[in-house]
Amino acid sequence: MGYVEEVFEKVKQKNASEPEFLQAVEEVLETIRPVVEKNEELYRREALLERLVEPERQIKFRVPWVDDKGQTQVNTGYRIQFNSAIGPYKGGLRFHPSVYVGIIKFLGFEQIFKNSLTGLPIGGGKGGSDFDPKGKSDREVMAFCQSFMTELCKYIGQDEDVPAGDIGVGGREIGYLFGQYKRIKTSYEGVLTGKGLTYGGSLARTEATGYGVLFLTEELLKCNGNDIKGKTVAVSGSGNVAIYAIQKAQQLGAKPVTCSDSTGWIYDPEGIDVALLKEVKEVKRARLTEYAAARKSAEYHEGKGVWSIKCDVALPCATQNELLIDDAKALVANGVIAVVEGANMPTSLDATKYLQDNGVLFVPGKASNAGGVATSALEMTQNSERLSWSFEEVESKLQNIMVNIYHNIDDAAKRYDMEGNYVAGANIAGFEKVADAMLAQGIV
Ligand code: NDP
Ligand code: 2IT
16 A cells, blocks of 8 residues: 555545544645655655544534523633644634544644645645534623633643634634733733734735635636636635635636525626625624625525526635535536635545546635635734834735745656646645645654
8 A cells, every 4th residue: 555545545544533534634635646756665664644644633622602691601622733844824714614633633634735836835724613603792702712711721822823813703703802802911912813803803814815816817817728717706605704705806806696695596697895894794793685685786696506697707605515516517517617626625625636637627615715824824924013004005915825826836747747737736736835844843
């Protein structure tokens, strides 16, 4: 059995009840195989792959809090510090009822390679809780965040581990978490990113993930003899990533016509009204039915369905495994040119393969959504130098980073005779830097 197979077998045995983690590991190990085969003796002796798939540290804790009725509630909190070879652990916090150790591990594992691709000195980590912020009052969210941070603050710090947002964690939650950290540690430091602009946040961090997806898509199409301008775009999700992907798509002259949430989806053939979407989702925290009620051109449908709409570019920006094999078939039948992931692992392995086999340009989230964490790293830099840069300065750095990521993953794929396979390119380019740093630092 080859080294890759051996390691994957062990990972399967050890993590059998974590399908999302196995999916993320399988994709990476399969595609870095040519690099591993070139260095097999050294990697085996140093157990490089075994160390890569085992988190450096996993923290799991009780989060008790009191709801508005005076009832005590208990949730589970996690922080998985996966790999610090190239910098302090960095990655978001997810608050969603589906969160368990397998979700945080898959996200933390992906984050290692994503953070490496940004070219900035950040290691991989992820955290969160099975807490559901939906329908909770601001006071309940604050009570939960304060309790969560009371435990988490023991393990994080500006040079140690710097969390940020993800699903269910936005500006409001980061504010409460930061306040509690500062209160307990008496330290005003850049321990979280995605902070508000009055207390150390970076301009353009809110927009960064969605904007980054579009900067990468623009370069991808340009380098493949096409143009983002005039393209019809299908987007899923209606949270932070989706909203700013839609906004930047419009700024670049494309037409996004869909969005979705966990209950339904919108088809708006005249193009999504971003101001209205922001009002419904960012201000009212309401359902998409309110978008449809306020806009004549929009159709609302219950359930899933955005991938049934004819489009040139598809941007899955909601959650993992939301674009499955039947969706991939529908997209191909409708002539899709490119699928660029805004979410983490939204496309299943068989759907990815189907898209690639049918000539669709496919870019994995660890490359295309890296603009969020890259801008988080820029927020860390600004906090360290106690300065803040203008929106234009941050946005132009973000654009450069995304263009560089595209060329890095494209070059890596070409170096290993897999031109156009951006999944392999992203995994190889991300892995090479981390592997080199791990080997240089000895057995740790
Ligand atoms: P938000 O919480 O702001 O928005 C999430 C969106 O996805 C909402 O519209 C939500 O609908 C929908 N959604 C979430 N879970 C499900 C589900 N199980 N089924 C159907 N719809 C769902 O999160 P973000 O926009 O920040 O994150 C979206 C994706 O992007 C995630 O995969 C995240 O990991 C990834 N990402 C985020 C980054 C960031 O900077 N925020 C950076 C890089 C990647 P509803 O409100 O109804 O739940
Ligand atoms: O998945 C991700 O890259 C994020 N949720 C952002 C992480 C960060 O530290 O900004």
